Amino acid sequence: MSIVYFGKTLSKNDNHHQVLKADVGQDITMSCIFDENKIEQVSFMRQMTGDILSLGSELFVHQSYIELKRFSSNRLDLKLKSVNQNDSGLYSCMFNDEKLISYLIEIFVPPRFVSYFPLEGSVSYPENSSMNLSCHVFAIPSVNITWIHKDKNKQLKYIHYGEDLYRSFIQPSDSGLYECIASNMYHATISRAFYVTVQYSPRVLILNEKMRNFLHETILVKCQVCSIPQVDHIYWLRHDQQIIDVNIHIKKQIINDQCLESIMEIVDINEYQFDEYECRGKNILGHKSDFINIQQISKTRKVKQKVTTDEINRNGRTALLLNKSHKKKKNQIKTTTGKILFN
Incomplete structure (x- = not known):
């Protein structure tokens, strides 16, 4: 990519300059327009160093990246090829000691990572x-x-x-x-x-609420363990000892990249297995536990309620025989003279 600017003749006291911006590696062309047939009195110079780069149609510096070209009878072009940061600065086109035009070259560097962590x-x-x-x-x-x-x-x-x-x-x-x-x-x-x-270290949660069960029932207890990295294993313990009961089965399933679920199944629970159980998860950062207490429900005998009436079923119909004393009291009416009247 080449950047070209066509200059115009400036007055002797004009201190303004044109700004040319380019990225490292681009080309820049500075043009100077002058009166015809006066090319031998035209020069390009670099203001910062005072170096004369060209005089007339001849290049004073012999560097491969600088090129001088006569574009027409009244125009000279100075081209800087594949510029770098050292090419930044102020350049002028002079007619004898008179400044015709000046260029301020700004070389930009696209962002690049120097370091990162x-x-x-x-x-x-x-x-x-x-x-x-x-x-x-x-x-x-x-x-x-x-x-x-x-x-x-x-x-x-x-x-x-x-x-x-x-x-x-x-x-x-x-x-x-x-x-x-x-x-x-x-x-x-x-x-x-x-x-x-x-x-993070394991987060352990037993999903069941309080458990109260009858003897010989089958029980399922679910425990969810989340951690990063995932736990190597989920342990079920009773009295701080790993469970080895033949009627207790443990299985595990993956929920997501952080969480596992372990299910403890107690088949035909016996009276010695009603106790507190611990679910424990462990990874490289430590271990955590949650606990649940499985309680036994005692079976109670039903007591027949005693009633004051006898219920007799005759021919599919129910007849109620009231207590004789109760019936007698109901049918008797006492008079004010002490006699008993019967209805």
Whole structure:
């Protein structure tokens, strides 16, 4: 890519200059327009060093990346090929000692990563520890760095501005994708992503509520264990001893990348197995437990309730015979003289 500017004749006292911007590796062409037939009095010079680069149609410096070309009878072009940062500065086209036009060349450098941490694309931290991420970028113009966090539910949020990202007492919710984005509003943005996993010791939960069962029933107890990294094994214990009863069966199933479920089945429970049970999960960060007490329900005998009436079923119909004394009291009416009248 080549950047060309066509200059015009300026007055002797005009101190303004044209700004040319280019990225490292691009070409820049500076043009100078003058009166015809006066080319021998025209020169290009570099203001910062005072070096004369050309005089008339001859190049004074013999460097392969500088090229002088007579474009027309009243125009000279000075071309800098594949520029670098050292080519920045002020250049002038002179007619004798009069400045015809000047150019301020600004060489830009697209953003590039100088260093970053971690070097790998993923990193793990223990729960409650500190997290350090960094992105160091070189660019001209300088860049602004923005950090974003995308959690496991793919919720995105901007969390930080600057090269270094530091967080203390991190939790499992801090896991996810972290991305640093560098932009200087001139070049295309660049970014680098890191996947952070926050490791934690097992969270153990027995899913059953209080358990009260009859003798000889079959019982299922479910225990969920979540951790990062996943537990190696889930243990069922009674009195701190691993269970070896022949009628107790243990099976395990995967719920997701963090959680497992263990099911303890007690077939035909006997009276000695009504007790407190422990579900324990263990990984490299430690172990945790949850407990459940399985209680026995005693079978009670039903007592027949005594009634004051006799119930007799005759020919499919129910006849109630009232107690004689009760009937007598009901049918008797006492008079004021003490005589008893019968209805």
